[in-house]
Amino acid sequence: xxxxxxxxxxxxxxxxxxxxxxxxxxxxxxxxxxxxxxxxxxxxxxxxxxxxxxxxxxxxxxxxxxxxxxxxxxxxxxxxxxxxxxxxxxxxxxxxxxxxxxxxxxxxxxxxxxxxxxxxxxxxxxxxxxxxxxxxxxxxxxxxxxxxxxxxxxxxxxxxxxxxxxxxxxxxxxxxxxxxxxxxxxxxxxxxxxxxxxxxxxxxxxxxxxxxxxxxxxxxxxxxxxxxxxxxxxxxxxxxxxxxxxxxxxxxxxxxxxxxxxxxxxxxxxxxxxx
Amino acid sequence: xxxxxxxxxxxxxxxxxxxxxxxxxxxxxxxxxxxxxxxxxxxxxxxxxxxxxxxxxxxxxxxxxxxxxxxxxxxxxxxxxxxxxxxxxxxxxxxxxxxxxxxxxxxxxxxxxxxxxxxxxxxxxxxxxxxxxxxxxxxxxxxxxxxxxxxxxxxxxxxxxxxxxxxxxxxxxxxxxxxxxxxxxxxxxxxxxxxxxxxxxxxxxxxxxxxxxxxxxxxxxxxxxxxxxxxxxxxxxxxxxxxxxxxxxxxxxxxxxxxxxxxxxxxxxxxxxxxxxxxxxxxxxxxxxxxxxxxxxxxx
Numbered sequence: 001x002x003x004x005x006x007x008x009x010x011x012x013x014x015x016x017x018x019x020x021x022x023x024x025x026x027x028x029x030x031x032x033x034x035x036x037x038x039x040x041x042x043x044x045x046x047x048x049x050x051x052x053x054x055x056x057x058x059x060x061x062x063x064x065x066x067x068x069x070x071x072x073x074x075x076x077x078x079x080x081x082x083x084x085x086x087x088x089x090x091x092x093x094x095x096x097x098x099x100x101x102x103x104x105x106x107x108x109x110x111x112x113x114x115x116x117x118x119x120x121x122x123x124x125x126x127x128x129x130x131x132x133x134x135x136x137x138x139x140x141x142x143x144x145x146x147x148x149x150x151x152x153x154x155x156x157x158x159x160x161x162x163x164x165x166x167x168x169x170x171x172x173x174x175x176x177x178x179x180x181x182x183x184x185x186x187x188x189x190x191x192x193x194x195x196x197x198x199x200x201x202x203x204x205x206x207x208x209x210x211x212x213x214x215x216x217x218x219x220x221x222x223x224x225x226x227x228x229x230x231x232x233x234x235x236x237x238x239x240x241x242x243x244x245x246x247x248x249x250x251x252x253x254x255x256x257x258x259x260x261x262x263x264x265x266x267x268x269x270x271x272x273x274x275x
Numbered sequence: 276x277x278x279x280x281x282x283x284x285x286x287x288x289x290x291x292x293x294x295x296x297x298x299x300x301x302x303x304x305x306x307x308x309x310x311x312x313x314x315x316x317x318x319x320x321x322x323x324x325x326x327x328x329x330x331x332x333x334x335x336x337x338x339x340x341x342x343x344x345x346x347x348x349x350x351x352x353x354x355x356x357x358x359x360x361x362x363x364x365x366x367x368x369x370x371x372x373x374x375x376x377x378x379x380x381x382x383x384x385x386x387x388x389x390x391x392x393x394x395x396x397x398x399x400x401x402x403x404x405x406x407x408x409x410x411x412x413x414x415x416x417x418x419x420x421x422x423x424x425x426x427x428x429x430x431x432x433x434x435x436x437x438x439x440x441x442x443x444x445x446x447x448x449x450x451x452x453x454x455x456x457x458x459x460x461x462x463x464x465x466x467x468x469x470x471x472x473x474x475x476x477x478x479x480x481x482x483x484x485x486x487x488x489x490x491x492x493x494x495x496x497x498x499x500x501x502x503x504x505x506x507x508x509x510x511x512x513x514x515x516x517x518x519x520x521x522x523x524x525x526x527x528x529x530x531x532x533x534x535x536x537x538x539x540x541x542x543x544x545x546x547x548x549x550x551x552x553x554x555x556x557x558x559x560x561x562x563x564x565x566x567x568x569x570x571x572x573x574x575x
Contacts, residue, residue: 055575058568065565122567124493145489183483207486234493237467238564243492245562246475249554 002052009044017049022060023076023232024225025053030084034093037136039103042114050117053079057123057235064236075236077123078228080221081144083130088155088216091129092137097168104260111136112173112255118143119177119248122241124231128224129209130217133159139174142181145231145244147209148224149200154216159203164195169261176254182207302352309344317349322360323376323532324525325353330384334393337436339403342414350417353379357423357535364536375536377423378528380521381444383430388455388516391429392437397468404560411436412473412555418443419477419548422541424531428524429509430517433459439474442481445544446531447509448524449500454516459503464495469561476554480547482507 007013014031027049029035057077064075083091100106118125118140127133127141129149138159141147150157163170170192182188187206190196203209213223234240245252307313314331327349329335357377364375383391400406418425418440427441429449438459441447450457463470470492482488487506490496503509513523534540545552 051575054571058571058575062568122571145493180479181485183485207484210486231494234464234495237464238568239464239467239469239562240493242469242562242564242567243464243475246470246472247479247488247492249472249475250479250550 002056006049006052008048009040012040013045014038014041015045015049017052019056022073024078024080024228025056026080026082026221027053028082028085029092033084033087034090034132035083035137036093036096037111037140038096038099039106039110042110046114047117050121053077054122061236061238065238068236075238076232077235078126078232079121079123080126080128080224080228081140082128082217082221082224085130085217085221088131088150088157090131090137091127091133091157092140093132094135094137094139094162097135097166107171107173107261108258112171115139115143115173115177116252116255119251120241120245122238123235124228124240126224126227128217128220129157129159130220131155131157133157135160135162135168139171139177142174142177142208146211146224146227147203148211148213148220148227149203149209150216150220151212151214152200153214157200159198159200159208160195161191162195162197164193167264169264171261172257172259173251173255176251177248180248180251302356306349306352308348309340312340313345314338314341315345315349317352319356322373324378324380324528325356326380326382326521327353328382328385329392333384333387334390334432335383335437336393336396337411337414337440338396338399339406339410342410346414347417350421353377354422361536361538365538368536375538376532377535378426378532379421379423380426380428380524380528381440382428382517382521382524385430385517385521388431388450388457390431390437391427391433391457392440393432394435394437394439397435397466407471407473407561408558412471415439415443415473415477416552416555419551420541420545422538423535424528424540426524426527428517428520429457429459430520431455431457433457435460435462435468439471439477442474442477442508446511446524446527447503448511448513448520448527449503449509450516450520451512451514452500453514457500459498459500459508460495461491462495462497464493467564469564471561472557472559473551473555476551477548480551 004019006017008015016028016030018026020026031038031041061075064071125144126146126148127144129141129147133141138161178188198208200212204212211223213219304319306317308315316328316330318326320326331338331341361375364371425444426446426448427444429441429447433441438461478488478492498508500509500512504512511523513519
């Protein structure tokens with residue numbers, strides 16, 4: 001049984017998992033100040049944390065299924081992912097891009113599976129965006145069911161897919177998610193090609209985030225908890241995750257195509273050969 | 276089996292003699308199906324309109340029997356008759372410019388205002404592991420690609436499988452709930468039923484807006500008629516009860532029945548919904564939450 005708080009990985013904690021009540025788990029990202037999503041954070045932090053949450057929720061759900069009336073408090077669940085809690089500047093600054101490039105399998109074996117896991121997680125997932133949310137961090141938040149963001153009044157906070165600016169191709173998983181969750185092509189263009197920096201208000205207007213909260217990390221987390229309480233009971237039917245797998249069937253099929261992101265230098269060499 | 280005489284409603288009431296060398300069955304209306312235990316009734320009030328009334332008890336659960344022995348033969352009869360009319364139209368489009376029109380309305384039990392359809396008989400459908408693949412998904416596919424405009428006349432509560440049936444139609448007309456409240460809901464998330472592949476395909480295709488899909492599918496929201504109209508789930512809301520809803524649906528049918536004459540209403544839908552059809556043809560069973568849990572238990 002998990003002892004909380006659970007800091008992972010043990011030797012060099014980059015995330016902390018807490019379980020403040022039966023129906024709520026919180027993952028705090030704290031890889032330095034800006035929580036880059038490195039191999040270590042994903043494979044030795046997030047993955048075992050998600051396993052622990054799912055295992056515990058399922059144990060509760062089996063109790064609920066034994067006698068739904070008598071055990072009607074069991075089987076509820078919601079998971080919040082929040083940036084470092086003792087600051088307000090960052091949710092996550094994205095990938096450690098240079099290092100991820102050293103591993104040609106990073107997206108296929110590490111990052112895409114993470115997004116798929118969150119996208120189909122069997123309980124409601126909420127990104128509590130308590131600061132800047134860039135690139136891979138933005139992707140992580142989009143894989144969640146809900147997004148709650150600070151209004152940026154005490155300290156500005158932006159959302160941006162800035163890969164276009166620093167020359168990083170998109171992994172297959174994220175384009176799949178964007179195509180599925182955003183039907184509007186000018187918005188996709190603004191996000192992906194213009195690399196627009198969305199203020200919290202802009203993000204709310206176009207539907208990238210669901211709620212904006214006046215205040216900083218504590219306020220964002222409190223609103224995320226409210227949202228968790230509102231929907232945690234919908235996990236009790238046991239089909240929250242499988243319905244998502246059907247809603248996002250096209251995204252999953254895209255991810256399973258297992259294609260590597262394109263390298264702009266390779267693209268250019270191919271073009272040079274024909275032009 | 277003896278052929279029954281169909282009195283054409285076009286022109287001066289021409290008696291059509293059966294062709295003796297073909298086993299040709301012409302429909303006698305109203306057609307109650309299945310014969311021994313009628314769960315639906317098909318009527319054909321004019322040349323360009325067919326109406327299927329669901330009346331499996333009060334709340335019209337979509338059972339094996341209703342689908343396979345009610346809806347399927349009814350859809351076959353409608354399509355057969357419309358095609359016979361369309362072929363006449365195609366022989367001489369000017370002279371026969373009244374032929375080949377068609378619209379199909381599906382309405383809940385007409386002598387009440389509480390239900391359109393309460394969905395599947397879930398417990399019984401679970402007993403047949405092939406229910407979705409062999410019975411329900413093919414029904415939705417048939418309606419989704421039907422060669423004439425289809426209109427769901429939502430005259431009461433429209434839940435789960437009933438909501439799916441209405442979404443497969445081209446149009447949805449709903450009571451405003453003023454005389455008796457009526458809701459639309461995909462409540463599977465609440466009672467722990469997985470989604471068949473066909474319906475997720477239809478929702479993904481007809482609703483691009485992700486917060487709406489979340490609201491419908493994961494939150495299991497109960498939409499009032501007004502909410503449903505605002506977000507585009509229904510196309511028209513009608514003040515009044517079943518008779519008023521049906522009248523509005525007939526108007527809509529008259530508005531679009533001529534678009535069937537080109538003969539491509541159905542094939543254009545097959546292209547519009549190509550992704551949905553490809554999804555359905557993947558032939559995948561809905562996931563059983565207990566099986567999912569057993570698999571998770573093995574690895575966590």
